[in-house]
Amino acid sequence: MTTHQTSAQPPVTPHDPAALHAELYAVWRGLPGWRGFVCEVNHGAIGLRFMITAIVYFAIGGVLAMLIRVQLASPRAAFVGPDIYNQLFTMHGTIMMFLFAIPMLEGLALYLLPKVMGARDMAYPRLSALGWWCYALGGLILLVAMLAGVAPDGGWFMYTPLSDKVHTPGINADVWLLGITFVEISAICAAVEITVSILKLRAEGMALTRLPLFAWYMLGTAAMMLIGFPPLILGSILLEVQRAFDWAFFDPARGGDPILWQHLFWLFGHPEVYIIFLPAAGALSVMIATFARQPIIGHAMIVAAIWAMVFLSFGLWVHHMFTIGIPHLALAFFSAASMLVAVPTSVQIFAWIGTLWSGRPRWSLPMLHITGFFLTFALGGLTGVMLAAVPFNWQAHDTAFVTAHLHYVLIGGFVFPMLAAITYWMPHFTGRRAVRGLGTAAFWLIFIGVHGTFLVMHLTGLLGMPRRVSIYPDNPEWELLNLISSVGGFIMAAGFALFAVDMGLQLFMGRRTRRNPWRATSLDWAMRLPPPTYNLASLPRADMETDERTLTPSRLDMLATTLAMGEGMLAGAPRGVRETLIIDAVSGRAEAVAVLPGNTMRPALTALTIGLFFLAMLAGFYWVAAAAVVLVAVMCAGWIRPVAPIQGTTAAVPETIEGLPASPFYRHGLGWWGSAVLLVANASLFASLLFAVAFLSVIAPGWEGAVQENPHGVLPMAALLVTAIGGALLLCAGLWSQRAATAGQRALAWAGMLAVAAGALASGAMMAGSPAEHARHAVQAAILAYLVLHALILVTMHLAAARGHRIGVQAVATQGVLAQWHGYTGLVALVGALALAVAKL
Template identity: 50%
Template sequence: MTESQTLHQRFMKVWSNLPGWGTLAAVNHTTVGRRFMVTGAIFFLIGGLLALLIRTQLALPDQEILNPDLYSQVFTMHGTVMMFLFAIPILEGAAVYLIPKMIGARDLIFPRLSAFGYYCYLFGGIIVLSSLFMGIAPSAGWFMYTPLSSADYSPGPGSDFWLLGITFVEISSVSAGIELVVAILRSRTPGMTLSKMPILCWYILVTAFMIVFGFPPLILGSILLELERAAGMPFFDVAAGGDPILWQHLFWLFGHPEVYIIFLPAAGIVSTLLPVFTGRPIVGYRWIVMAVILTGFISFGLWAHHMFTVGIPGMAQAFFSLASMLVAIPTAIQVFAWLATLWVGRVVFSLPMLWVFGFLFVFVLGGLTGVMLALVPFNWQVHDTHFVVAHLHYVLIGGMLFPLIGGLYYWLPLISGRMSSERLGRWGFWLVFIGFNATFFLMHLTGLLGMPRRVYTFSEGVGWDGLNLLSSVGSFIIAAGVAIIIIDVVLHFRFGRKAPDNPWNADTLEWAAGMPPRMYNFASLPEIKSRHPLWDQPELMKTIPAGEHGLTQIEHGRRETFGSDPVTGKLKEVMLLPTNSWLPLIAASFLAVVCVSLLVRSYSIAVVAAVLAAIVLFRWSWENGGHPKAAPLGDKEPEEALLHSRTTDGSGLWGMVVTLLADGALYLALLFGWLYLWAVAPNWTLPEELVISLPAMALSGLFLTGATWWFAGSVKKLKRGNVARLQEEFWIVTLLGAIHLGVLIAIIVTSPLKVTETAHDAVLFVMLAFLIFHSGLSVIATALQALRVRYGYVSERLPYEPVVLKPLWLFSLAIFWCSVASFLLLPMAWGVA
């Protein structure tokens, strides 16, 4: 047995998943990423079958294959499955699988969070789909516009399945976004500066930030709508001071960034494949990076171009129209960079490149119709027609599915160690390409001829008959192409020829992780010197598995990877990663019970399950930082750098900050809703007197300020090595925070809030509940810190955890006083006595 084989065996003892059912406890990113992708593919097939039902119903006029209610359910579930259960999760799964390998890391930084996110996604998807099989699926559209989705017009549980299930799935998406941001910024292999990152990592980094900021508005909107349906809080009821248009704002604050959240990773695949199959670096690397960042920024200013026909002011229409056309500039930069790379390179027309060319053709057409829809007068004419349906599918399917399948064929040898069939793959491509254009290009024509969307049938003789029939035939051609691709992928695992090392002569590190990759990715972590390590340092293919680089110690039985500077890529610490754990599955299972209990209105069971979920999550957090199972003090320290638990700038701090960015986005969405209703809702009224005691809020705020100041001072002392009274100080902070929390709870209990009568009071209730949740979390976490000091898990040598908790206290303080200013003082200044 060679030395490298011996090293491999030692690593596998530490990094392998548990056998049998124990694999459900796996947290390794390779396993979790594969699960995301396979589950997403299954949801894609379900969504595709629903699409075939829709096209079958619309193939001929006056058909009754689906009755109106069932058609609405199928239509709603098709959009829901494709947008929420397929597109984003499968791209996140691909990122979870690839990113550590591309940046030279052994795993993501928070492996248990990745596993938890997957189970939230799986259970949330099952909850949503179960409504379809029970015949009670939501029928208000995948966008769930109010008041159609409210209790009066959707009285059954269908909308509740959507709201609770999709919110559960969104938790998964935000978890993955946080994970990917921190992993890319803090776990790159030494030498990989930001300017040397693989181009796909830039796309994923921007996408992950967009998820962090873009998904919370929808989460808030779903919570508000469910509270309205289940508890009668009238956020969207005009008569009680609400406004149904608020839902559209919250939905599209998520929905339009989501378009680019879907597009950017797919574009990143294109930018990754082009250098490989042209044999030269991508043209305009820095220009592309700037364009991607600009796209992410502009995408948050486009949401209202979906709302041109709802009556928003003319000035707002002009602004959003201009912004919608402006986003074409960074997109065009990327397209021209791709074309320039093709022009100066020597193109190899392999199967992955065939899908890239298909993408370029389809996406450019979709982009042209997008510019057309950005023009308000034209948008008014076609807004509710099949023209918009066609544009949506050209941009989302053409802009995402084609690169995704191209990437599948490109990375398939990495996953399986085998090559797919070139012949079957080409048949699959041409069937999908022809069927796609036959289906959706013709929808532009039916839309221009006036065919409305979201209708289950049409009359004969209005000029849509032949075009609809051809569109439906095209959809079945797509299905045939997808079936061939599935057959090809399945068969290649058994019959495909063995792939050589780095079969495409790629330039990025994932091809040095083995084919198929090892569970630990790299036996040694190299220092890279360029943006194209496998082109400029080809010896890495041999020296990495031979253990000739850093972090080869494995005798201690710990899972480790390097932590690096976010900008320079210099080595900062060794990050200790969790091993297999059942806690993510258990926590997600309890949260699933919460969702199901809320669906059946069994609130007592929901409360019990929520408490159990909280206990499991706190148990999960207990084995972190300086806990002996996380960082044994008696073991040999790494030679390269300190373990992250011995530092004050570890991954946990970054994870907390990024999490609070998402939390802040949710709070800003709530503040936006408050100000929007105040300014726009026709029946919004401010009470003559404040319904919340300002002196009581001020008293509560003083205790919170004191607790935060005291905690910050304790952390400062800890950094200086002064830990003599650390435990007592944490208990003092806990006491101050508990008093603050008690006053807040007393306020919400004693205030005369008419939460079911006015939107004003309902929003105030949600605001107070938001403050109570964060203050309670801060207090409990600080009490646990006091206990951890007692057990020796926090000390001068282990200063890691209190530094992580400090931003939570600061955030709680900031949102408290912001709430006092915005929800109490501002109305007083407006004229409330």
């Protein structure tokens, strides 16, 4: 498919603005009643759902925090017993980290990104909706467990061996492992969605060098999520398999090692701090430029700092493990890396301060919260540098000092920026102005409460108070400090409650606002408020100014009027389908038109089938879980087909739209890009599995002694050879399909899939021992199961492609995706077989 050029713009056809908007509304509107809630896929609605749900979870987590502070206000409090207290602090940390912070940034990104980049929607609307349903249902599992008294109680980090079946025999740990894994599906969906949307769905002419800073921050965040979340997902799967089937991954008596869990968890856990901070920093960059009334200084340096943080964040995970017996050379390396990451963070902070210093700041309510960020985050950063020093870390580790540092970083680096962002974009969400007075009072209560709670907690930690204790009868020196922290906590809670009241008053009683009330220069304000579901009546052309560094408020108003009149690209919806522009990722040149799906129940139904799997696993109904996997495959197979015309329309999707190919007829369209990005996350999970094999083979006790003579002789190695041959066939099929999809290529692919599956199954059946006997056999079975699963995924994809509605469209739209999965599955089959052979597993 050749790329179409649009540099010579056709003359603009006059449009009736009212007719344009009516036409767009007819195509982009949601369904009425309950069907609208279940079937909605629009990015604006889904983004708001994420944020509202995250705020509800934040309130629940805050209530749990206040219960903890009541218990700690006196040395011998009998408010709750130790068992309930363990559930309280575990659920507080779990909710704040997994159900508030990450989903909140996902919601902000989903809502804002198309608007700041001049697009109509995200790349995969159904994927966004699936992510929200997985998030909501996974969080519901945790909340119901808490109400039933079986909430997780092993800490939000779920360290082994405390979380294994011996030490936690009930379902408490299973609730955490299965519920969090369910929620993490949402994070992977969001990472794929954000990455592809930023790279491919922008205004024409918006080259990568003109990308808004907010989009740069979100792109870095998505990259970290793609690589950082799979290790946690893998760790949760391995631990749940150990609990359910007694496989020996983390049991040192059987060749496992509990330290493996810590490595897998913190490979996710420390990058998560920057995953949380980067979106907040992106929002700060937008707001500071608006209130300073000038562009952010050092734009290129900030972009470089973003990617330096992305890179460095993956070299810090041992920062949390300094006291477990790490070799001294490794301690020195990770200590230096932990200090070095302060450099790119400082670059951004000094750029923001310089922008405010050289501009003419307006001191409105969002700027108060931004000031709270500067003061709080700076203190958290200083204590972070202290904890990066190994001798000090040994003294302060697992004390209240670390709790104080964590909350200073997270509240300063995320909560204050999010409060500023909510107040800044609230007119965008609601179309209404703020009610004066309450917001300022809420800020001061929150600011005083935060520092009253956690500043003295540093002293409590330095006096030796450990974390996660419910009583301290023999340490009266901690009593006054804990009482101060508890009083500060309730002041902070009052501030958050007042903030919620302020937002409610603005929503229901605020006066209507004008367009662009802050006089900003970003494209999200170039539309009426609240924005329509389609954002813009027409999309910016290459000859229109869209760079936030050169736009002024008056120019933005002119651009908004021009686009509302239909003088841009893809004006209206004359073809009865949802359209937005696909561009070249680097140059911003128009390549194709994305035809997006409309309202559908498929995401909700798919999430319910996934939820059935997790509930069946939680209840121990493993045959039901296996049946649920089949249902999930059937549901997902229905997604692998071209987009049908939007519901309620009769128009067919044309092959070209305004001289550009429509996405179903475009080989390297959104499906190709989404598949490539998803495979990055998949590769991270596979690499984590190989890391587990390497770690256990070097560190775990009794590994070499577990080598047994296989009673089947050379047959297992022969089966591995068949697996490797199948992988080679799939690689050849992938390379072949890059040129053409023929009957010979399909036959080669089927031969490869069947060889990989048969070889892996045969090798697993002829293992020298059971996965329950030794970790050596457990990791062998895990690798073989991974290979079989991917062979079955490829079979499902081929069957789904074969039943496509339009044979010609399928040949173009799915050929590139299948080629990617052929190549990836072939590669992991070769690597997996080689790893098993070399390690003599």
